[in-house]
Amino acid sequence: MSASIAGPAIRFDKIDKRYGGLYALRRVSLEIARGECVALAGRNGSGKTTLLRVAARLVRPTSGSVTFSDEVVGDDSPPAPVGFVGHATMVYDELTAEENLWLFARLLEVRDAAARVAELLGEIGLYERRGSLVRTYSRGMRQRVAVARALLHRPAVLLLDEPATGLDSASVAWLASTLQQLRDSGCTILMSLHGESEISALATRAIRLEAGAVAADSGDGASLRSILGFNATP
Amino acid sequence: MSLLSNATVLFGKELRTEFRSRELLTTTVVFVLMVVVLFSFTFDPSSLESRRFAPGLLWLAFLFAASLMLQPCFLREQTNDTLSALRLSVSDPFAIFLAKLAANTLFLLITELLMLPVFSILFNVPIGSVLASLVLVFFLGSLGVSVTGTALSAISAQARMRELLLPILLLPLLTPVLIASTEATAALLDPAPAFRKDWIGFLAVFDIVFLTALWLFGEYLLEE
Amino acid sequence: MTKDAIAGALVLLLLAADAYASFFVAPTEATMGPIQRIFYLHVGSAWTGLTCFLICFIANLLYVFRRQPRWDWLGVACAEVGLAFTTVVLVTGPIWAHPVWGIWWTWDARLTSTFVLWLLYVSYLLLRTLIEEPDRRALFSALFGIFAFLDVPLVFGAIRWWRTQHPQPVIMGGPGSGLQPTMRWVLLFSWVALLGLMTLLLRYRYRLEAMRGELQMVEREVEGA
Numbered sequence: 001m002s003a004s005i006a007g008p009a010i011r012f013d014k015i016d017k018r019y020g021g022l023y024a025l026r027r028v029s030l031e032i033a034r035g036e037c038v039a040l041a042g043r044n045g046s047g048k049t050t051l052l053r054v055a056a057r058l059v060r061p062t063s064g065s066v067t068f069s070d071e072v073v074g075d076d077s078p079p080a081p082v083g084f085v086g087h088a089t090m091v092y093d094e095l096t097a098e099e100n101l102w103l104f105a106r107l108l109e110v111r112d113a114a115a116r117v118a119e120l121l122g123e124i125g126l127y128e129r130r131g132s133l134v135r136t137y138s139r140g141m142r143q144r145v146a147v148a149r150a151l152l153h154r155p156a157v158l159l160l161d162e163p164a165t166g167l168d169s170a171s172v173a174w175l176a177s178t179l180q181q182l183r184d185s186g187c188t189i190l191m192s193l194h195g196e197s198e199i200s201a202l203a204t205r206a207i208r209l210e211a212g213a214v215a216a217d218s219g220d221g222a223s224l225r226s227i228l229g230f231n232a233t234p
Numbered sequence: 235m236s237l238l239s240n241a242t243v244l245f246g247k248e249l250r251t252e253f254r255s256r257e258l259l260t261t262t263v264v265f266v267l268m269v270v271v272l273f274s275f276t277f278d279p280s281s282l283e284s285r286r287f288a289p290g291l292l293w294l295a296f297l298f299a300a301s302l303m304l305q306p307c308f309l310r311e312q313t314n315d316t317l318s319a320l321r322l323s324v325s326d327p328f329a330i331f332l333a334k335l336a337a338n339t340l341f342l343l344i345t346e347l348l349m350l351p352v353f354s355i356l357f358n359v360p361i362g363s364v365l366a367s368l369v370l371v372f373f374l375g376s377l378g379v380s381v382t383g384t385a386l387s388a389i390s391a392q393a394r395m396r397e398l399l400l401p402i403l404l405l406p407l408l409t410p411v412l413i414a415s416t417e418a419t420a421a422l423l424d425p426a427p428a429f430r431k432d433w434i435g436f437l438a439v440f441d442i443v444f445l446t447a448l449w450l451f452g453e454y455l456l457e458e
Numbered sequence: 459m460t461k462d463a464i465a466g467a468l469v470l471l472l473l474a475a476d477a478y479a480s481f482f483v484a485p486t487e488a489t490m491g492p493i494q495r496i497f498y499l500h501v502g503s504a505w506t507g508l509t510c511f512l513i514c515f516i517a518n519l520l521y522v523f524r525r526q527p528r529w530d531w532l533g534v535a536c537a538e539v540g541l542a543f544t545t546v547v548l549v550t551g552p553i554w555a556h557p558v559w560g561i562w563w564t565w566d567a568r569l570t571s572t573f574v575l576w577l578l579y580v581s582y583l584l585l586r587t588l589i590e591e592p593d594r595r596a597l598f599s600a601l602f603g604i605f606a607f608l609d610v611p612l613v614f615g616a617i618r619w620w621r622t623q624h625p626q627p628v629i630m631g632g633p634g635s636g637l638q639p640t641m642r643w644v645l646l647f648s649w650v651a652l653l654g655l656m657t658l659l660l661r662y663r664y665r666l667e668a669m670r671g672e673l674q675m676v677e678r679e680v681e682g683a
Contacts, residue, residue, distance in 0.1 A: 020592040058318050058456055088315035094251050106243045107323035109236070138369055149319065164554030302613055361625045385605065391589040402584060403602060406577040407609050410616035417620065432619070440612055447608055451601055 008069075008143065009034040009053060009188040015064035017212070024050040025061070026212040032190060034156075038184045040192040040202035041228050044056065047212040048192035050085065052159045054074050055190065056084040065224055083150030085160040090149060092095055097145050098130035101152065108153045115130075120148040125174070140171030147178065155188045158182060159193035172198055189209055193228070200228050236325045237332070244320070244333030247375040252341065262303045262345050263276040267352065269295040278356065293412055295339045297379065297420070300342055301401040304383035307334055308391040314444045317456065328452040335377075335384040335448075342376035343369075364422040367429055371422065375415035375435040382407050410440055465661075469654045476502075476651035486643040493557045496550050502648035504548040504572065506656050508610075510540030511579065512658075515607035518600035527671050530596035533603060534586065535663035536627040537579050539656060567621040572659045576615075578606045592674060 004134075007023040008031040017025040023046045032038055040048045042208040054057040055066055068081060091100045093162065101120060105113040126142035134142060143163065158179075164172050176198035182190055183202060193200050200206075208216040218224035254257055256294070275287045277284055311317035320330050354361045361368060383404055390400040418433040487494035514536035521529035551569045552562040563569075582603055589595035609668040637645070 018593075019678075021678035022681070023679075054320075056322060058321060082322075084318075086315055086318060088313075088318075090315050090319035091325070092247075092316055093314060094254065095247070099250070103243065103247055104319065104323050107240055107320070109239075206433075252472040290622055343575070380604070382651065386602070389602055392594060392598055393585060394590075399585065399588060403581050406574050406581060407605065409574050412607070413616045413620045427674060436616065436619070443612065444605070447605060449605065451522065454597065455601060457597065 008032055009036070009066075010190065012051070012055070013065050013067065015066065016062045017047075017054060018060065018062045023212045025054065025212060026089075026211070028064075028209075029208065030186060030214065030217075034188055035183070037179070037189040037204045038191070039200050039206045039224075039228060040190065040209065041206060042192075042209035042215075043075055046209040048209055049161050050212075051209070052084070052161050052192060053086075054191065056082055057126055080159040081155055082159055083153070084148045085146050085158075085163050086163050087165075089146045091142070091145050092131060092133040094114050096131050096133055096164070097137075097148075100134060100145060101148060103233040104149050105152050106198070110153050116152060120151060122137075123178070124148050124230035138167050138168075139166050140174075140225050143167055143171060144174065147175065151182075155187070157188045157190070160189070160191050162194055164197055165194070175199060176202060196228055198204075198209050237329050237399065240324045240326065240329035241332040241336070242295065244324075245331060245336050248333055248337035249340075250447055252337070258303055258306070259341055259344060261300045262341065263348055265302065266295045266299045266345060266349050268355065269298055270349070270356070274356065285357060285359060285423070286420070288353070288359060289423055290416045292353055292427060293348075293375070293416045293419065296346060296375075296414060297405060297408055297436050298401070299345065299385055300338075300376075301347065301404045301458060303341065304387045304404070305390070305400055306382075307338065307384055307387040307397070309387070318458075321456060325457050328449050329428055330382060330456070331448055331452045335380045338349045338380040339373070339376050342379060343372060346372045361423070364427050365448060366426075367422050368419065370439070371415060371418045374434060374441060375411055377441045378411040378437060378444065379408060381441060384445070385452075385455060411437065414440070422428050460508075463660060468657045472651040472654045479644045479647055484641050487637060487641075488560050493554060493607075496554045498645055498648040500547055500550040500554060501542045501645060502552070504568070505649050507540045507543035507547060507572075507654040509574070509576075510536045510543060510656060510660075511607060511610070511655065514540060514603055516681045518603040518607075521596055521600040522604070525593075525597075527592075527596065528668065529552060530600065530670055531664050531667040532660075533596075535598060535660050536665055537582050537603070538587050538663055539659045541576065541579050541583070542659070543652070543656065544579070547572050548576060548609065565621070567615075567618045570621075571617045574613050574617070575610060582606060592671070619626075 007172075010030075010137065012028050012030040015025050015028040016023070026045075028051060040051065051058060054061050057066070075186075080222040086208050091097075092103075096105070100116065101117045103111065105117050110116050120129070121130050123146070126141060126144060134145060134156070143166075147163070149158075149162075150153070160179075161174060167175065179189060179191075179199060179202055183204075189202075190200070193203075203224065206216075206218045206224045207214060208227045216222045217226050218227055242333075253427055255308065268292060274284075277287060278446075308317065313322070322326060324330060347369070353359065378457060383400075386403045386407070387400055390396040390403065414433045414436045418430045418437070421428040421430045421433070475659065476498070480495050484495065484562050486492055487497075514533050517533040517536060520526075521533060548569070551566070551572075555564055555566075582599060585602055586595055586599045589598060594666045
């Protein structure tokens, strides 16, 4: 099975997610091309987090499917070729940054695990403090470890759920520059955002969700800035 | 094989976390000791007859302790949503369970082995000659407790009142383990020690049944 | 007459016939006397309860793999009805034991196992009250139900072995062993009558749960809109 060069990086095909009678996602169909940097906007409860978690295969959709390049995300497939940064840090407070990255690198069977971990620790600027427990880190530092964890296996697709929340301006700047580098090197990015910032400025496309359905898509010609600006009040 | 290597890596993590703080082990050992002492007040512990109660009360203490010790197993993976990180990183979700149940079995076994000499002294029960067999019984019994306890702790982590819920779910389920382990232990501690292949075989069967069930259904236990 | 009324009447008829058979058709047992007649209700309920739990197990499996709400509804209906029949077993046991042995509880192997069975399914129902989100509740109670049912033969086996080490009076000297043919027929008929009652109760309980489930779904949809 050869990867189609022109195929979309991510395809959401009629995704429904119901919790009891409540639709978190309603027939969401989207195609995200390789290298796109997509900003997902919408009020709280509009389905952004659910969509991202469905893409990461943490949540099983009630119906519909998510496809990456030419590989179908079935129930039994190995971990999707994605990196995921969620609301929570998803790292262990009681381990050091180095131990955390080392743990996930080995689980993911990253080829050059030791080198990769050292490289990432350097990139997030925590090489000196790599031996301290994550519990002792500031919010900004923890988020850096969280992003590093997501990047261990050099994913082609990166999913981020409101990554700038609660970050100080230095950390936001760091995140923006990291994402820019990733975008420029061909990584496909899908991130949910709240309001405009250095990070939303990186977006090449914006999609707004309302009540679990796609309400606006700058890929269809709608104004990217207005989609993001609409979201000024949460 | 990915499953085993993933499980080994995670097992290492579980051990490292526990031995760094040792909170689970210390609280569990102290709890077992307290239960045994308290139980002893309910009958005459120095009489020869008390020997008959001793194995049962020991295993009961282990079961109570386990149902408390197994609480944090999946709960602690919820604090930073590290469970999602694990699910994203392992190829087979059963690796997560394998690692946790192996670690829990080890912790229970350590608790039991630490309690053994204390128990031997408190109840004047010589254990030297049957030590190896006792360890086997403890291992098989603890494995049964761990397999079911780890599975159920994934369930109780999703519910309210989880502190009480886990014991309520776990203890009736473990009736066969309690009976088999007590009988096998009692037979070994008897003045004329006997190795009860039937009860020990039964424990092994219990372990295999629930290990298989966990293997088949584990991934569903981790769904959000 | 509606189908429900006919079904109800039929079951009532069956139960009445069963009562008649238990009291007048079955011969009086030699050693225990008339109180032994409760055996037909006792054993019939035990088998019916287990039948319920077996259906519950199958419903649980179907829910985990198909995720259709109706399997969850069937599961909870079976657990509750099964629990009701199991309670009958636990109540009739001592009622039988007391006149015969002079004590209420003898730790008889089957009765003790039934007690643990009762505790297991009480836990199942308790678990359900402690998870609010309907899909999650359905999935996790189904998974617990599967584990509980797998445990049942192990519980019965362990307790039976255990009691043979420490023999005590057995309430039922093993049904089937030394059972007169007429008694066997009455017992079988009892079971059929009780299965009829079980089916009726299951239908009602299932329907109730289905209505609740659909109502809840509509409520949530309205809330979300």
